[in-house]
Amino acid sequence: MLAKFFVNWNYNTVKNAVFSYYEKIGDDIENIDTEIPFNLPDNWIWCRGCSCFSGMETTKPQGEFFDYIDIDSIDNRLHCIKKTKRIPVIEAPSRASRAINSGSVLFSLVRPYLENIALIEEIHSHSIASTGFYVCNSNGLLLPDYMFYLMISKYVVDGLNQYMKGDNSPSISRNDIENWLYPIPPIDEQRRICYILKTTFATIEKLEESLI
Numbered sequence: 753m754l755a756k757f758f759v760n761w762n763y764n765t766v767k768n769a770v771f772s773y774y775e776k777i778g779d780d781i782e783n784i785d786t787e788i789p790f791n792l793p794d795n796w797i798w799c800r801g802c803s804c805f806s807g808m809e810t811t812k813p814q815g816e817f818f819d820y821i822d823i824d825s826i827d828n829r830l831h832c833i834k835k836t837k838r839i840p841v842i843e844a845p846s847r848a849s850r851a852i853n854s855g856s857v858l859f860s861l862v863r864p865y866l867e868n869i870a871l872i873e874e875i876h877s878h879s880i881a882s883t884g885f886y887v888c889n890s891n892g893l894l895l896p897d898y899m900f901y902l903m904i905s906k907y908v909v910d911g912l913n914q915y916m917k918g919d920n921s922p923s924i925s926r927n928d929i930e931n932w933l934y935p936i937p938p939i940d941e942q943r944r945i946c947y948i949l950k951t952t953f954a955t956i957e958k959l960e961e962s963l964i
Contacts, residue, residue, distance in 0.1 A: 756876060773798065796937045799893065802930040806891035809882060811851035813841040819879040820848050822867070823860060826868040831904050833876050850881035855896030857888040857903050862923045865913050871900040886929045898942035901949055903935060 775784045788798065808943060813820075819836040820896070822845075827834040839848075854877040860868035862884050872879075881887060890899055902908060916922040937945065 757760040774825050789911075789933075792935055793937070795941070796885075796935055798933045799936045800930065801888075801932050801934060804891060804893040804934055804936060805930065806889045807925075808887045808889070809851040810849050811837075813844045813880055815849055816841055818844065818848070819876070820845070820882070821852070821858065821876065821879050821885075822847070822882040823862065823884055826858070826860070826870050828866055828868045831867070831869050831871070831881075831900070833870050833872070836876060836879050845882070847883045848880050850883055850885055850887050852879060852881050852887055853877055853889065855890070855899075857896070857900050858885040859903050859929065860884060860890060861886055861925065861929075864909060864916065864924055867904065867909060869900075869904050869909075871896065886926055888929075893936055895942045895946065896941060898937075901946065908932070908934070919921050 773784050773788050775782050792798065807884055817840055820839050821833060825833055825836055825887045839845075847950075852872050854872060854874040856872040856877075858868075858872065858881055860866065862868075888899055888903060888923055890896060894902070910922050912928055914929040915924045917924075
């Protein structure tokens, strides 16, 4: 069972009302000022991944065939599933065990700098993903679209890259993602941010198409 981590903040009664950030784990309260990368608006919070993600589920392929998502299935420029692999269940790779849902976000644990990240849409929600991915599922604090934009952000990708280990296939771990601090706005603000980003990306895509 995942421990619950919540980041709270208080005004210190000092000159200029300097912010100080505290994290409560069980009965222990610890100052985490040195971990905070930047200040947030008053109605936002910092939250560990283990407090805003609901955790991952394991599943097994059923029937005769199943749709499999591995690293090759991801378009890492558009951050979407380009094509799943239709595989006989009897030939299922041992890594085919990550359950996904519509609204899940896949984040590759292997070479995260390649940004193999994708938002799962309904059409692919019945698929099974490789254990090479961390599957982000919101526990209610994050809208799926905001969670997606958050995970493809430079702040998250570059931040998690620093934890890579290994020479042949440098990777990060589940704990790296779950211990990372994520900036979380209220739900209405998340909707507004997502609307602005979608509109902006759609405009960019139209401009790119006009140049072809």
